[in-house]
Amino acid sequence: MRIGLIALSGVRVRTRELAEMGVTLPQFVTRGRVIASLPSLGLLTVAALTPEDVEVCYREVDELPAPGDLEHFDLVGISSFTARIDAAYALADAYRAKGIPVVLGGLHVSLMPEEAAQHADSIVVGGAEGAWPDLVADFRKSQMKPRYNGLQKDVFKPANYVHPRFDLLEGRDYNRVTVQTSRGCPINCEFCAASLRITSSFQQKPVECVIAELKAATEATRNPFVEFADDNTFINRKWGKDLMRAMAPLGLRWFTETDISVADDPELLSLMKDAGCKQILIGLESPKRQSLSGLDPHDWKARKADRYLEAIDKIQSNGISVNGCFVLGLDSHDTSIFEELRDFISQSRLLETQLTVLTPFPGTPLYRRLKQEDRLLKDRFWDRCTLFDVNYRPKRMTVEELETGIKWLFSEVYTEAEFARRKRNYMEIHKRLKKAA
Numbered sequence: 001m002r003i004g005l006i007a008l009s010g011v012r013v014r015t016r017e018l019a020e021m022g023v024t025l026p027q028f029v030t031r032g033r034v035i036a037s038l039p040s041l042g043l044l045t046v047a048a049l050t051p052e053d054v055e056v057c058y059r060e061v062d063e064l065p066a067p068g069d070l071e072h073f074d075l076v077g078i079s080s081f082t083a084r085i086d087a088a089y090a091l092a093d094a095y096r097a098k099g100i101p102v103v104l105g106g107l108h109v110s111l112m113p114e115e116a117a118q119h120a121d122s123i124v125v126g127g128a129e130g131a132w133p134d135l136v137a138d139f140r141k142s143q144m145k146p147r148y149n150g151l152q153k154d155v156f157k158p159a160n161y162v163h164p165r166f167d168l169l170e171g172r173d174y175n176r177v178t179v180q181t182s183r184g185c186p187i188n189c190e191f192c193a194a195s196l197r198i199t200s201s202f203q204q205k206p207v208e209c210v211i212a213e214l215k216a217a218t219e220a221t222r223n224p225f226v227e228f229a230d231d232n233t234f235i236n237r238k239w240g241k242d243l244m245r246a247m248a249p250l251g252l253r254w255f256t257e258t259d260i261s262v263a264d265d266p267e268l269l270s271l272m273k274d275a276g277c278k279q280i281l282i283g284l285e286s287p288k289r290q291s292l293s294g295l296d297p298h299d300w301k302a303r304k305a306d307r308y309l310e311a312i313d314k315i316q317s318n319g320i321s322v323n324g325c326f327v328l329g330l331d332s333h334d335t336s337i338f339e340e341l342r343d344f345i346s347q348s349r350l351l352e353t354q355l356t357v358l359t360p361f362p363g364t365p366l367y368r369r370l371k372q373e374d375r376l377l378k379d380r381f382w383d384r385c386t387l388f389d390v391n392y393r394p395k396r397m398t399v400e401e402l403e404t405g406i407k408w409l410f411s412e413v414y415t416e417a418e419f420a421r422r423k424r425n426y427m428e429i430h431k432r433l434k435k436a437a
Contacts, residue, residue, distance in 0.1 A: 001140070002055045004073035005047060006064070007040035008080035008088050013388045017407055021414075041178045041229050042079050042106060042128070044164035049132040058168040061091065070095060075139055079106040082193070082361055082385040089119040096121065101144070103135065107193065108382070111363025117146060126150030127183075129160045155183065156205045163213060166220040177217045178229040181210050181243065185231035187259065189283070189296045190369070191327065193361035194231040204236060207243050214250060225278075228256035235259070237268055244271035257281045260304050263311035269318040280315065281323040281354065284308060287344035291332035312348050319433050321351035321426060328406055329358040334396040338405040342412050351426045353413055356387040357406060358394075 013019045040058075047056045057073065065071060076095050080088035085108045092102040096119075105124035109116040116123050122144050124131045130151035138144045154160055169177065184202040185194055218224055233256040234240040253276050260282050262268055272280075285301060286292050292302040304311075312322050326341060345353050360367040360376065362385075370376050375393045384391050394402050412418070 001053075001074050002057065002072075003050060003075045003077065003136075004057045004059060004071060005040075005043040005077045005079075006059045006061055006091065007043050008061045008078070008084045008091075009038065009040065013386050014384050015389050015403065017403075018388055018410070021407065021410055038176055038178050038227060039169055039172075039174055040079055041164060041180055043077070044166060044168060045162060046077060046079075046105070046128045046132050047165035047168060048162040049128055050136060051133070054136065056165070056168070058165070061087070064091075070098060070100075073100060075101050075103065075136075077103045077105065079104075080108065081106060082108045082382050085109075085116075085382050089116075092119045101139070108362070111193075111361075113147065122146055122148065124148050124150060126152060127155055129155045129162070153201055153203065156203055156209065161205075161209060163209070163216065166213070166217045169217075169220045172221070174221050175224055176227055177221050177224040178227050179210065179213045179217050180229040181205050181233055182230050182235075186235060187232065187296050187300050189285075189301070191295070191358060191360070191364060191366040192231075193364050202235065204239055207239070207246050210243060211246050211250075214247065214252065218250075218252065226252050226254035228254065230256055230258075233258045234262050234268065237265055241268055241271055244268070244275040247275040250276070252276045253278050255279045255281070257283075260284070260308065260311045263307075263314040266314075269315060269320065273318045273320060277320050279321045279323055279352070281325055283327075284324045285327045286330055286333070286337070287326075287341055291330055291337070293332070295330070308344075309348055312350060316349070316351065316426065316429055319430060323352040323354055324348065324350040325354040325356065327356055327358050328409070329390065329392075329394045329397075329402050331395040333394070335401050335405060338409045342409060345413055349422060349425045351422050352419075355406070355409060355413065357390055357402070358392070359385055359387050359389075360392055361385055 043058060047058060050056050057071075059071075076092075078088050078092055088104065092104060095102050101121040102119070103122045103124060104116045104120040105128065109123050110125045113123055113125050122135060123146070124135065125147060127150040131148035135144060135148050151160060166177070182202065182204040185192070186202045214226065217226065235258070248271070255278060258280050262272070262280070283301075285295060287305075287308065289302050289305040292305050293299055295301055312324070315322050324345070328337065328341070358366070360370050362382070370392050371379070377391055377393065377399070381391045388406070390399050390402055393399060397405075
């Protein structure tokens with residue numbers, strides 16, 4: 001039996017002017033290229049859940065032959081995210097037209113199961129744990145069901161946990177590799193399409209499992225930079241400190257996403273530095289407290305906003321750069337936000353920034369609210385869920401004003417001269433750290 005697991009990653013900005021700007025703003029496109037080149041950790045986990053007597057073939061969609069000459073498998077599993085889900089559906093339809101059964105899974109499929117079911121012989125809703133082994137067993141008996149539900153909790157307990165098949169990456173040209181330490185984020189922002197949408201609670205992997213995966217992932221690829229596929233790695237600081245102590249001897253370089261509260265713990269920051277952390281991405285969202293109100297159920301981010309500048313300085317003073325992520329087009333934003341954010345980025349001395357547009361991903365509370373308020377430009381706009389295309393009517397400005405403001409801000413922030421200025425400041429920090437060592 002031969003199963004093909006096919007990953008679709010990478011996005012293409014649909015707004016023409018922004019797409020054209022990407023050619024001349026290399027800092028803007030660098031992060032997008034990195035994300036597009038990451039392997040699919042979800043499919044490597046599916047491979048590990050597959051019985052050992054089944055041949056598993058991992059493929060990136062760009063490796064596939066022409067549609068008329070598709071590689072033969074007994075069963076195909078396809079995973080994608082919202083921005084490329086239509087391409088995933090088209091690929092699934094092509095395989096099914098040749099009589100090859102297809103299973104669809106991933107975050108979008110879990111949030112839009114009825115839609116996905118139209119293009120698959122079976123779908124997996126939620127994580128693959130608790131679902132994929134049963135699906136394969138049923139398929140062998142020609143009794144595959146149209147839908148399987150993965151576990152909502154306890155995915156990292158010994159009976160359910162599997163070690164991803166990083167060996168499938170050997171011989172491939174990846175200079176970055178992903179490892180997951182947790183699923184979900186308790187902050188639960190309205191717009192977030194993170195993994196908490198398909199799990200019942202925040203779940204964290206045992207430290208010893210993370211270390212074993214890190215060793216396997218880095219052995220399978222050549223001197224990789226590690227990216228943690230987490231929504232908020234250090235929400236549990238005690239666990240985070242234990243992980244950092246265990247990682248320090250590995251000599252890795254790595255990146256993760258977390259929240260601004262790491263700045264409140266000097267010991268944690270020191271341990272992160274010693275463990276090889278080079279950068280953290282933090283969802284700052286907006287530079288002022290009043291514009292953050294209502295983003296999460298407990299106004300957690302709004303309560304942290306007054307200390308943003310101090311926190312960024314504390315983190316970067318430890319030699320860990322901050323990639324500040326901002327969301328433009330919040331209900332509190334009017335056209336003044338563009339200059340305010342430009343000035344904040346300059347004042348904060350952030351090394352890197354990720355400027356995004358508020359995006360109502362399907363299945364999120366934001367999507368449901370904007371749909372109820374009749375503010376969606378279309379009901380279905382999946383290929384525009386790129387984080388850079390506007391898909392709704394903002395509250396305090398027009399669509400055109402938001403798009404124009406984004407382009408202006410990109411031209412102010414994503415320039416070689418501006419990045420060089422921020423980099424000089426960061427290099428000064430490193431010089432001071434070397435002198436103090």
